[in-house]
Amino acid sequence: MPSLPSARHVHRVHLDDVSAASLDRQWVHIVNNGLGEPIRVPVVVVRGAEDGPILGLTAAVHGNELNGLAVLQRLIEEVDPAQMRGTIVMALAVNVPGVLLGQRGFNDGADLNRTAPGKPSGTSAEIYIHRVIDRIVSRVELLIDLHTASMGRVNSFYVRANMHNPRAARLARLQNPDIIVHNPPGDTTLRGAASAMGIPSVTAELRDPNKFQADVIAEELLGLRNVLVDLGMIEGRIADGVQQTILCDGSGWMYTDEGGILEVLPQVTQRVRAGETIARVRTIFGDITREWTAPAEAVVVGRSVNPINQTGSRIVHLGWNPRPMPPNGLPA
Numbered sequence: 001m002p003s004l005p006s007a008r009h010v011h012r013v014h015l016d017d018v019s020a021a022s023l024d025r026q027w028v029h030i031v032n033n034g035l036g037e038p039i040r041v042p043v044v045v046v047r048g049a050e051d052g053p054i055l056g057l058t059a060a061v062h063g064n065e066l067n068g069l070a071v072l073q074r075l076i077e078e079v080d081p082a083q084m085r086g087t088i089v090m091a092l093a094v095n096v097p098g099v100l101l102g103q104r105g106f107n108d109g110a111d112l113n114r115t116a117p118g119k120p121s122g123t124s125a126e127i128y129i130h131r132v133i134d135r136i137v138s139r140v141e142l143l144i145d146l147h148t149a150s151m152g153r154v155n156s157f158y159v160r161a162n163m164h165n166p167r168a169a170r171l172a173r174l175q176n177p178d179i180i181v182h183n184p185p186g187d188t189t190l191r192g193a194a195s196a197m198g199i200p201s202v203t204a205e206l207r208d209p210n211k212f213q214a215d216v217i218a219e220e221l222l223g224l225r226n227v228l229v230d231l232g233m234i235e236g237r238i239a240d241g242v243q244q245t246i247l248c249d250g251s252g253w254m255y256t257d258e259g260g261i262l263e264v265l266p267q268v269t270q271r272v273r274a275g276e277t278i279a280r281v282r283t284i285f286g287d288i289t290r291e292w293t294a295p296a297e298a299v300v301v302g303r304s305v306n307p308i309n310q311t312g313s314r315i316v317h318l319g320w321n322p323r324p325m326p327p328n329g330l331p332a
């Protein structure tokens, strides 16, 4: 094996002292663990030959949502800093304790993507996400935060974006997802916190948790390449996706009001009509006790794959008013 390039230890992401046309590996110290040892987020900074936009890419804010990590590793492999303009800042695994535990949440049980922007002093999760934002995310000009569905559920490849923000809308479209859900970011997500700082941000949901999925990894890589081309950071032309993107005005989860053995009928990306049966629940003996129908025409953004359903479980994530988005010539 050749000797591996070393990664330096830093207290906030370094951009200015990264040489032009180079790739720099950094361990960014965020907090200390209970033994007094640093917990560090692995970051790769790719600085192009010329100055230009600073694009931020974050993965695994939820520790078991791993497809984004594979996307970023592939991007590191293929990007040539000498042929690039601007800077890419990739946080490969934001929720380091969660990744190590194979779990969505932080190691105090909190959800980092419901805790942003956090606080300079507060709970472990509040301090952690606050420092991630301060030490890494605040340095970027645009952000794409990479997620997947959570345990027991599967997602389409979809992007949540404020489609009223032209720059966020463009980031969303360029990724050629199956579905774009218009969703204003006024919330406690990383996207919300970055948007509040004036950083146009979108969340990309890359299918399913706890694994690497080659199809969606390749699709998102193509989408990120489109973003880099559109920002003038690399040469090339903007490619259309495999399928036409469906745009929705909003979305929502349906929940069960009766527990039992759950069967969800439509698959992700499938269209459903108002009144169509989309799920049913049986007793343990197999008798159907309840059926649910779609309240309106919709597209299935995500769905439960866990048949064991206590009353109040999630059934299906529906996108409202679905319609085709014109293919990606841009602008719309």
Ligand SMILES: [Zn+2]
Residues within 6 Å of the ligand: 062, 065, 113, 147, 148, 149
């Ligand atoms: Zn997530």
